Amino acid sequence: MLLTAGPTYEAIDPVRFIGNHSTGKMGFAIAERFAQCGATVQLVSGPTCLDIDNPAVIVTAVTSADQMYEAVKERAPAADIIVYAAAVADYKPKVVADKKIKKEGNDLTIELVKNVDIAAELGKVKLPGQFSVGFALETHNESTNAREKLSKKNLNMIVLNSLNDKGAGFKHDTNKVTIIEPDAVTAFELKQKNEVAQDIVNLIWERLHA
Ligand code: CTP
Numbered sequence: 167m168l169l170t171a172g173p174t175y176e177a178i179d180p181v182r183f184i185g186n187h188s189t190g191k192m193g194f195a196i197a198e199r200f201a202q203c204g205a206t207v208q209l210v211s212g213p214t215c216l217d218i219d220n221p222a223v224i225v226t227a228v229t230s231a232d233q234m235y236e237a238v239k240e241r242a243p244a245a246d247i248i249v250y251a252a253a254v255a256d257y258k259p260k261v262v263a264d265k266k267i268k269k270e271g272n273d274l275t276i277e278l279v280k281n282v283d284i285a286a287e288l289g290k291v292k293l294p295g296q297f298s299v300g301f302a303l304e305t306h307n308e309s310t311n312a313r314e315k316l317s318k319k320n321l322n323m324i325v326l327n328s329l330n331d332k333g334a335g336f337k338h339d340t341n342k343v344t345i346i347e348p349d350a351v352t353a354f355e356l357k358q359k360n361e362v363a364q365d366i367v368n369l370i371w372e373r374l375h376a
């Protein structure tokens with residue numbers, strides 16, 4: 167299986183970047199769980215402080231969305247299952263300054279351009295029988311937005327994280343998710359992230375063996 171995890175960092179200049187609060191915990195927990203089930207896991211991860219000590223998990227460290235896309239594109243044709251757990255930055259600076267930007271004046275505007283949507287691009291070239299899973303972090307119109315992503319990115323399943331739930335999302339060790347499929351919705355209780363990972367892997371496993 168192939169999995170993306172963590173944030174991406176988009177360079178502004180040699181010392182600064184645009185990033186987000188993703189820790190990679192959910193993705194790494196899913197990788198660990200798949201490895202325990204006997205899968206060989208290709209884990210493409212943005213910058214995190216996490217480590218996996220399991221020979222069945224091959225970690226490729228990347229920094230930016232473009233680098234993550236290249237690594238995923240190369241590994242996708244060999245994958246039976248692809249899980250997009252990374253919090254990919256949606257935009258990157260249009261120009262990366264080659265020298266540190268010096269402080270001048272009171273305002274600074276950085277022009278941003280859209281990053282590649284890794285899940286959507288891979289969704290266009292999805293192989294027959296390949297099972298793909300995305301994540302959605304929403305604050306409003308949760309299930310409508312998640313369903314839209316499910317179809318737009320050609321996914322089999324989307325794991326919806328609601329930031330409205332206490333104890334869920336970034337910076338927590340717990341998470342409360344709802345898994346949406348074209349014909350099914352499964353809601354789970356607030357749990358430790360490694361238990362949530364187990365629920366996600368179990369449901370993928372069930373669907374693959376149905
Ligand atoms: N994703 C991706 N590449 C991107 C953006 C998102 O692969 N450039 C993947 C994420 O890993 C996740 C899914 O797409 O599995 C949904 O990500 P999310 O940020 O919720 O959706 P977006 O399509 O970026 O929409 P928005 O941020 O506006 O809600």
Ligand code: CA
Nearest residue numbers: 253254255256
């Ligand atoms: Ca996004």
